[in-house]
Amino acid sequence: MQLSGKAVVVGLFGDPVKHSLSPRMQNAAIAASGLDAVYVPFHVTPTQLCDAVTGVRAMAIRGVNLTIPHKEAACHLVDELDEHAKMIGAINTIVNDGGRLKGYNTDVLGLQNVLKTELDVDLAGRRVLLVGAGGASRAALVALGQARAAWVGIANRTRARAQRLLEDLAPNFPGTAFAHYQLGPSLATAPPEPVDLLINATAVGLRDEDFGFPICASVRPGGAVYDMVYAAEPTRLIQGAKALGLAAADGRGMLAAQGEAAFQLWFGSTPGTQVMRRALDQAG
Ligand code: NAP
Numbered sequence: 001m002q003l004s005g006k007a008v009v010v011g012l013f014g015d016p017v018k019h020s021l022s023p024r025m026q027n028a029a030i031a032a033s034g035l036d037a038v039y040v041p042f043h044v045t046p047t048q049l050c051d052a053v054t055g056v057r058a059m060a061i062r063g064v065n066l067t068i069p070h071k072e073a074a075c076h077l078v079d080e081l082d083e084h085a086k087m088i089g090a091i092n093t094i095v096n097d098g099g100r101l102k103g104y105n106t107d108v109l110g111l112q113n114v115l116k117t118e119l120d121v122d123l124a125g126r127r128v129l130l131v132g133a134g135g136a137s138r139a140a141l142v143a144l145g146q147a148r149a150a151w152v153g154i155a156n157r158t159r160a161r162a163q164r165l166l167e168d169l170a171p172n173f174p175g176t177a178f179a180h181y182q183l184g185p186s187l188a189t190a191p192p193e194p195v196d197l198l199i200n201a202t203a204v205g206l207r208d209e210d211f212g213f214p215i216c217a218s219v220r221p222g223g224a225v226y227d228m229v230y231a232a233e234p235t236r237l238i239q240g241a242k243a244l245g246l247a248a249a250d251g252r253g254m255l256a257a258q259g260e261a262a263f264q265l266w267f268g269s270t271p272g273t274q275v276m277r278r279a280l281d282q283a284g
Contacts, residue, residue: 110258145173
């Protein structure tokens with residue numbers, strides 16, 4: 001990597017940050033695009049976040065990604081939020097335009113893109129079961145509502161959290177019907193009809209565990225499963241979906257797609273197709 005005195009700096013704020021794959025995929029995209037730029041991981045604790053964001057302005061850093069645990073707190077430290085970020089209440093990308101910071105949530109576009117490109121799912125008119133009610137699920141609900149899904153059921157271990165998520169966000173999408181469920185064995189039969197798509201937006205699968213019941217039974221034959229979780233080996237959810245003949249893909253595609261959206265915001269150009277995805281696959 002040859003950086004000049006005019007090199008553009010972008011990066012990632014997180015705690016922890018050392019296991020992130022974003023530096024690898026963003027720097028691969030920077031290299032493939034021939035840019036005079038670098039993406040740097042910064043270990044920023046919650047108490048240092050405010051100073052770190054001030055540092056973005058002071059050092060004219062072009063932008064940063066935010067990861068755990070900064071996505072919500074960072075919303076209050078920028079000058080402006082894009083429409084998705086306002087709805088979701090969390091940002092994963094900051095763009096610095098001459099000292100004015102704007103926060104974006106590129107998970108929405110990332111999920112919409114990956115469902116289309118990897119699973120060939122057109123969300124309009126579809127029935128979707130969304131599992132989880134955390135930050136990733138909030139972004140997924142906006143992605144589904146905006147793409148005019150016909151019906152979205154949200155199932156969560158803590159059902160009250162799913163209910164709160166719907167109270168916050170469902171009014172933005174009058175064209176979509178919503179319901180909430182307790183995550184558990186009854187879920188395989190609870191939705192009134194089988195769904196076209198199941199999305200896992202929980203942490204289940206990160207440690208090679210499964211839901212403990214056949215959750216894929218709620219998906220119609222020929223339907224699809226998207227697991228936001230990614231691991232070196234296919235998750236148990238992906239294995240179960242494929243065993244039923246369902247289309248299935250893991251979270252690497254979404255990670256790459258949200259990264260591509262951030263890259264576009266910072267550099268005004270798209271990285272080569274699949275450059276980020278290939279970098280993730282090579283990381284194992
Ligand atoms: P979060 O805000 O902490 O929410 C975690 C969710 O997981 C909650 O719904 C929680 O349920 C549920 N959960 C955790 N452990 C569980 C268990 N043992 N059984 C059932 N449910 C459980 O996290 P997040 O930011 O939404 O992220 C969720 C997942 O999505 C993570 O695995 C993350 O890595 C992944 N993700 C991937 C991408 C990508 O680009 N691929 C992007 C964003 C997130 P309760 O409410 O009951 O606690």
